[in-house]
Structure formats: C-alpha cells, structure tokens
Amino acid sequence: MFLGTGDDCNGATSSRKRRTNDGSIVPITDLEPCEKGLIKFLRGDKKIVQRLSDLGLTLNTKVELLRKAPMNGPIEICIRRTNLAIAREIADNIFVNVSR
Amino acid sequence: MAECKNCVQCDSTTKKMKDFKRVVALAGNSNVGKSAIFNQLTGVDQIIGNWPGKTVERAEGLLHYKGMRIKIIDLPGIYSFSTYSMEEIVSRDFIALEKPDIVVNVIDASALERNLFFTLQLIELGVPMVIALNQVDLMEKKGLSIDAKKLEEILGVSVVTTVAIKGIGIDNLTEKIIDAIENKKLPNKIKYGQEIEQRLEKLIAALGNVKTGYPSRWTAIKLIEKDAEIRSLFEKADQNVPILADSLAEEIEEIHGEPSGIVITGERYHVADMIAHEVFRDVMPGVKKRTLTEALDNIALHPVLGYVTAIMVIGGLLVWTFLIGARVSDFIQDFLTAIEQYEPVVTGPIESIIWNGAFTGFVAGVTLIIPYVLPFYLILAFIEDSGYLTRISFMLDRGMHKLGLHGKAVIPLILGYGCNVPAVYSCRIMETPKQKTLLAYLVTLIPCTARTIVILGLVATFVSIWWGMALYVFDILLIIVVGRIAFKVMPGESVGLIIEMADYHIPSLKVIFKQTWARTKALIMIVFPAYIIGSAVVQALYALGVLTPINNVLMPLTVWWLGLPAVSGILLIFGIVRKEMTLLTLAVIFHTTNFASIMTPVQLIVLALVSMIYIPCLSNILALASEFGWRKATVLTIAEIGTAIMIGGIAFRLLSLFM
Numbered sequence: 216m217f218l219g220t221g222d223d224c225n226g227a228t229s230s231r232k233r234r235t236n237d238g239s240i241v242p243i244t245d246l247e248p249c250e251k252g253l254i255k256f257l258r259g260d261k262k263i264v265q266r267l268s269d270l271g272l273t274l275n276t277k278v279e280l281l282r283k284a285p286m287n288g289p290i291e292i293c294i295r296r297t298n299l300a301i302a303r304e305i306a307d308n309i310f311v312n313v314s315r
Numbered sequence: 316m317a318e319c320k321n322c323v324q325c326d327s328t329t330k331k332m333k334d335f336k337r338v339v340a341l342a343g344n345s346n347v348g349k350s351a352i353f354n355q356l357t358g359v360d361q362i363i364g365n366w367p368g369k370t371v372e373r374a375e376g377l378l379h380y381k382g383m384r385i386k387i388i389d390l391p392g393i394y395s396f397s398t399y400s401m402e403e404i405v406s407r408d409f410i411a412l413e414k415p416d417i418v419v420n421v422i423d424a425s426a427l428e429r430n431l432f433f434t435l436q437l438i439e440l441g442v443p444m445v446i447a448l449n450q451v452d453l454m455e456k457k458g459l460s461i462d463a464k465k466l467e468e469i470l471g472v473s474v475v476t477t478v479a480i481k482g483i484g485i486d487n488l489t490e491k492i493i494d495a496i497e498n499k500k501l502p503n504k505i506k507y508g509q510e511i512e513q514r515l516e517k518l519i520a521a522l523g524n525v526k527t528g529y530p531s532r533w534t535a536i537k538l539i540e541k542d543a544e545i546r547s548l549f550e551k552a553d554q555n556v557p558i559l560a561d562s563l564a565e566e567i568e569e570i571h572g573e574p575s576g577i578v579i580t581g582e583r584y585h586v587a588d589m590i591a592h593e594v595f596r597d598v599m600p601g602v603k604k605r606t607l608t609e610a611l612d613n614i615a616l617h618p619v620l621g622y623v624t625a626i627m628v629i630g631g632l633l634v635w636t637f638l639i640g641a642r643v644s645d646f647i648q649d650f651l652t653a654i655e656q657y658e659p660v661v662t663g664p665i666e667s668i669i670w671n672g673a674f675t676g677f678v679a680g681v682t683l684i685i686p687y688v689l690p691f692y693l694i695l696a697f698i699e700d701s702g703y704l705t706r707i708s709f710m711l712d713r714g715m716h717k718l719g720l721h722g723k724a725v726i727p728l729i730l731g732y733g734c735n736v737p738a739v740y741s742c743r744i745m746e747t748p749k750q751k752t753l754l755a756y757l758v759t760l761i762p763c764t765a766r767t768i769v770i771l772g773l774v775a776t777f778v779s780i781w782w783g784m785a786l787y788v789f790d791i792l793l794i795i796v797v798g799r800i801a802f803k804v805m806p807g808e809s810v811g812l813i814i815e816m817a818d819y820h821i822p823s824l825k826v827i828f829k830q831t832w833a834r835t836k837a838l839i840m841i842v843f844p845a846y847i848i849g850s851a852v853v854q855a856l857y858a859l860g861v862l863t864p865i866n867n868v869l870m871p872l873t874v875w876w877l878g879l880p881a882v883s884g885i886l887l888i889f890g891i892v893r894k895e896m897t898l899l900t901l902a903v904i905f906h907t908t909n910f911a912s913i914m915t916p917v918q919l920i921v922l923a924l925v926s927m928i929y930i931p932c933l934s935n936i937l938a939l940a941s942e943f944g945w946r947k948a949t950v951l952t953i954a955e956i957g958t959a960i961m962i963g964g965i966a967f968r969l970l971s972l973f974m
Binding site: 257260261264266267268269271273274276284285286288289291295296298299300302303305 | 394395397399425426427428429432573574576577580581584585612616618621705708709710712713721722810811812813814815816817
C-alpha cells in the first residue's frame with residue numbers, strides 16, 4: 216500500500232550495515248538516507264505534534280528518510296506518498312522503529 | 316464551458332435568476348490545483364503556482380452556466396481544520412458558518428490518503444459536496460490508478476476525474492456541480508472507532524440547545540480534540556459541556572495513551588487508509604522508474620550542487636532582468652525618439668507643457684515596464700510553476716534560522732524582487748505572528764522591479780553596472796543586519812520549517828504567459844496612468860513654480876546631509892507614490908534623461924541608495940497596514956525613512972573621499 220515515491224533508494228538499504236538492531240526506537244534523524252521506519256511517537260510542542268499528525272505522521276505509519284540537508288538543515292521524508300521537509304529540531308522529536 | 320455560447324433562452328432565465336446567486340467553495344490541500352480549477356470554471360486568471368500557501372486570500376469568480384449565476388470561491392489550501400494557521404480557521408468558518416451551497420473538494424490523486432484525511436473532515440462538517448480527483452495524469456505516471464466509481468460509492472458523492480491544468484474533466488465537473496446544487500446530496504456518514512463514537516453520542520446529546528452555528532457532530536469532535544476556539548463558544552453558554560468533553564477526552568486518552576487530538580487524527584487516517592486501499596487498483600510497483608522529480612532533486616537538494624543551483628537561479632533571475640532589460644530598453648527608447656522628439660518643455664502654453672509631460676510619462680512607462688518587468692515576471696512564473704521554490708526553502712532553511720525565520724521565508728523574499736505588495740501578503744505562509752511581521756519588514760527592503768529601475772536608471776547606466784550590483788549586494792547585507800536586530804528585539808515565538816515538497820511540473824507555456832500577463836496587466840493598469848498623469852502634473856507644477864518652496868524646506872536634509880541637488884526633495888516625495896517617479900520627475904524637471912550631465916556619480920549613487928531604502932511605495936504601506944495594522948505600518952515607514960537618510964548621509968561622506 217505504501218509505495219514510497221520520490222526516493223532514489225531502490226535496493227540500497229539492505230546492503231547497508233546498521234548500528235542499531237531492529238526493534239530499537241530512535242529519532243528519525245538518526246536514520247541514514249534511504250532507511251525506513253515505523254512512526255512510534257512524536258514529542259514536543261503540542262501544536263507542532265498535531266500538525267505533524269495532520270500531515271500523516273500517525274502511529275505505526277511507514278516513513279522513509281530521503282535526505283538530510285547539510286549543516287543540520289532540514290530533513291526530507293516520504294510518508295503516505297508525499298514528501299515533506301521538516302526542520303531538524305522538529306524532526307529530532309519524531310521517533311521511529313527502524314525497519315528494513 | 317463557462318460561457319453561454321448556445322444559450323438563446325438566456326434572457327428570460329437570467330433575469331429570473333439574476334439575484335439568485337449560488338455559492339460554491341473550492342476546498343482541499345495546498346497545491347492540489349484548486350486555483351487551476353477555479354480558473355477553468357470562472358475564466359478568471361487567479362495566479363497559480365507550484366508552492367504551498369500561494370492562495371492567501373480567497374478568490375471569487377463567477378460561473379455562468381445555463382442561465383445560472385454561480386459564485387465560485389477559491390479557499391486557501393489547508394491540510395486540516397485545526398487551528399494551526401489562520402487559513403484553517405478562516406476556511407472552516409467559511410464552510411461551517413456561511414454555508415456555501417456545495418463544496419468542491421479538490422483532491423491530489425497521487426496523495427490520496429492525506430487528501431482523504433481532509434475529505435473526512437469535510438464530511439464531519441456535513442456539507443453537500445462534489446469531489447474533483449485532480450492531477451490523474453501525474454498519478455498514472457506513477458503507476459497508480461484509482462477506481463473513481465468505487466470512491467463515489469464509499470463516500471456517497473460524485474467523484475469527477477480532472478486534469479485541471481489542461482481543462483480535462485471540467486465540463487463533467489460543471490455538470491456535477493449543478494446536479495449537486497439541485498440535489499444537495501450529503502456524503503455518507505463515516506464512523507470512527509467504537510470507543511470514540513460512543514463518547515461522541517453522549518456529547519452530542521449534551522450539546523442540547525446551545526446554538527453555535529456549527530454542525531453538532533463536528534462540534535462534538537472538535538470539543539473532544541480540545542479545540543480552543545470551539546471550547547470558548549461554550550464557556551459562557553453552558554459550562555457543563557466543556558467539562559463533560561474533557562472527561563470524555565480523558566477517557567479516550569487513557570485508552571490510547573495519546574492526546575485526544577492525535578487519537579482523532581489517527582482515526583481519520585485509519586479510515587482514509589482503508590478507503591485508499593479499497594479504491595486503488597492495478598498498482599504496479601515493479602514499473603517504478605526514476606521520476607523527473609527524483610532526478611532533479613538529486614541536483615537541487617545536493618549538499619553542494621544544491622547551493623550552486625540556488626545561487627544560479629536567483630542570480631540568473633536578476634542578471635537576466637539587468638541584461639535583457641537594458642538592451643530592450645535602449646532599443647525601445649531609440650525607436651520612440653526616432654518617431655517623436657520628446658524633449659520636455661517648461662515654457663509655452665500650458666497644454667503643450669501637459670502634453671509633453673504626458674508623453675514623457677508614456678515613454679518612461681514603455682521603456683521601463685516592458686523591458687524590465689516583463690522578463691522578470693516571465694522567469695518568476697517559470698520558477699514558481701516548476702516547484703523549485705520549495706527546494707530553495709529546503710536548502711536555505713538553516714541560513715534563515717539566523718534571522719529567526721525558516722526556509723519558507725525565502726519565497727516571499729524572492730517574490731519581493733518582483734513587487735513587494737504581493738510578497739507582503741504572501742508572508743502569511745509563516746506560522747507565527749512574529750515571523751510574519753519580521754518577514755514582511757524584510758520584504759519591504761527587497762529591491763522590487765521599481766527600485767531596480769531606479770538603480771539601473773541612475774547608477775548602472777551613468778556610473779557603472781558594478782556600482783548597480785554593489786547596491787544590490789549592500790541591500791542584502793542590510794537585510795541580514797536588520798533581520799538579526801529585529802529578531803532579537805521583537806517579542807513572540809518562532810517555529811521551524813514543515814513544508815510539503817511537491818513534485819516538479821514542467822510549466823506549461825500557456826500558464827506562464829497567462830500569469831505573466833495577469834501581473835503585468837495589473838501593473839499597466841495602475842502604473843501607466845500614474846506615469847502619464849503624474850509626469851504631466853509634475854511638469855505643470857514645476858512650470859508654475861509650485862515645487863521650489865517644498866525643495867527649499869527640505870534643503871538642509873537633501874543638500875547639506877545627503878549632498879544632493881535641492882530638487883531631490885521633490886523627487887523623494889513623488890517617489891513615495893511609486894519609486895520610478897523619482898527618475899521620471901528628474902527627467903521632467905531637468906529636461907533630459909542623461910542624468911550624468913546633471914549629477915555627479917556620488918550624487919547618483921546616494922540618490923539611488925536613498926530611494927532604494929527610504930520607504931516602500933504607497934501601495935506597499937497600504938498592504939502592510941491591511942496585514943498588520945496602521946501602527947506597525949507607520950513604525951516601519953518611519954524606521955525606514957530614518958535608516959535611509961542615515962545611510963545616505965554616511966555613504967555621501969564616505970564615497971566623496973575617493974570618487
């Protein structure tokens with residue numbers, strides 16, 4: 216159901232060696248580009264959390280990190296067929312369960 | 316489609332219907348093509364662009380169809396009816412309280428789940444609706460296909476597939492809109508989880524006879540979500556309602572372990588996912604090719620190439636305006652002087668003075684607007700439509716943080732190079748009042764085309780192109796310094812970037828030309844008459860000797876502090892109306908457009924510098940006042956005049972040392 220568009224990562228993920236094992240929950244900013252995860256919880260300002268949920272970042276939704284801007288800039292993710300850019304300090308509060 | 320081509324019986328019907336206006340609202344996520352559909356339905360040229368938040372003000376237009384007059388309203392794009400932004404509150408109040416006859420929910424077919432999430436909220440509001448499943452061509456390119464009939468069955472309302480930008484499906488949509496207006500068919504009720512529905516029922520019963528104007532189911536949901544606006548409606552009317560709502564919300568929070576607002580959002584997405592799962596067919600994940608967007612983003616968002624691209628695009632926009640503009644301007648000027656000599660005259664009969672002034676104004680209009688404004692708007696339209704603006708936002712987000720803003724702020728700043736007025740309005744894409752005001756302040760310092768013309772006309776032409784560029788660079792530095800200071804001084808909160816990165820479109824030439832024309836037309840309507848009348852008036856006033864006393868009063872400032880000719884006083888006053896008037900007035904008063912013969916290079920630079928900073932033009936002050944109130948607009952105006960005079964005086968003294 217989730218096709219994941221806008222990425223350039225076909226097959227790249229599986230070859231990567233991961234530091235974290237499956238099952239651990241990490242901030243989405245800890246993922247490497249092309250890694251996928253399931254949204255586990257969001258933290259932070261109530262309004263921002265509601266906004267992220269409205270944009271589709273709901274519990275157990277599949278998400279893929281597409282890229283990180285340099286110098287702690289925003290990250291780009293793909294969720295529910297749409298690509299979102301999210302500031303690093305907001306994204307640090309998005310926690311995911313790493314999946315393959 | 317929208318015209319009454321074959322409508323012979325129009326007369327009698329129209330008369331009957333004349334005052335019987337139907338209202339149709341277009342609602343949906345940002346960037347799904349609402350404005351494109353609006354343009355197709357009404358024939359109005361609402362500016363469309365490929366970046367979220369472009370429609371800041373709701374646009375209205377008329378659709379004439381078979382003798383019916385239907386008012387179409389294009390609402391700003393939103394993702395939800397929460398209270399995250401003003402647009403969300405404005406849109407929901409419009410739909411819930413002003414009750415349009417029907418709502419056309421425009422959906423981006425390739426992002427079905429998130430769009431259905433919004434559709435579900437429209438269903439909660441209980442409005443009759445029609446769904447336009449837009450951009451189906453892009454969806455098909457992605458290897459997706461949607462069963463529109465099935466979607467129709469599930470939601471219980473008409474679903475029309477469209478490609479609005481090409482006009483595909485619009486006839487069908489119009490038919491369905493008329494049907495819906497006549498039948499007022501409501502969508503099917505959509506139920507959420509048991510634990511929520513039970514509590515909603517209890518709450519709806521308790522709402523009793525408190526009249527809010529909002530539908531009861533929607534009100535109950537909002538109360539469970541702890542929506543502050545809706546809660547406040549009950550605080551006076553019936554204290555028990557919010558108390559009950561809170562206890563029910565707490566029960567839900569206990570079950571799910573999450574805030575109630577998030578739970579409801581999750582429920583909606585759950586339903587949206589299920590519907591999407593039902594209606595998607597022929598999904599072929601295997602055929603996925605590298606799309607254009609992916610390929611371009613590998614460059615546009617590359618850690619190094621991305622910045623190179625951003626600089627090239629913004630720089631290219633300006634250099635193009637400078638270089639192409641100057642050539643074309645020279646050409647037109649030569650052409651016009653060849654057909655008529657227009658040396659301004661200040662003696663002789665008053666008619667010939669006025670006529671001469673008017674002709675000077677016309678020449679200025681033709682040599683300034685066409686060569687500089689047109690190419691700028693053309694390229695701007697191309698950049699806007701392509702979807703590249705959001706990429707610049709992504710790349711420059713970090714830098715904007717230094718000014719207390721974030722990546723989205725880049726968009727109004729770039730638009731400001733065209734005209735500050737729409738750019739000030741587009742500051743609404745920022746989330747907090749502090750960020751909006753701060754950004755609007757900075758936008759007014761961006762050299763718009765009018766100021767570019769002054770810089771070109773005074774400095775680039777008669778001093779050197781490099782001094783013209785230097786003024787531009789200085790302006791950017793000034794914006795950074797002012798931004799830093801304002802960020803520290805102003806109270807209020809700042810939030811970070813969250814923006815959708817829509818796919819690139821290859822902009823259609825038709826759209827680009829239409830958009831450029833819409834913007835240029837607006838300018839010509841206002842600027843041409845202003846030039847012509849303005850310069851006729853200036854010339855007449857000057858000939859009558861009215862201007863000299865004003866210049867004399869301002870002499871300490873203009874002559875002593877800024878080192879300019881006494882006549883600058885009047886130039887700067889006329890420049891308030893429009894910045895180009897400084898140039899025009901100068902030409903009229905000195906009977907020449909060769910400004911090097913009347914001013915020294917230092918004077919030219921100082922005059923351009925002061926004109927660039929000293930005040931946004933009159934329409935800009937009005938735009939600021941309507942967005943932020945007169946107090947802030949006045950403060951800003953005074954602050955900018957002060958800054959300009961201070962910097963101008965310092966520049967005069969420094970430049971005089973070596974020029």
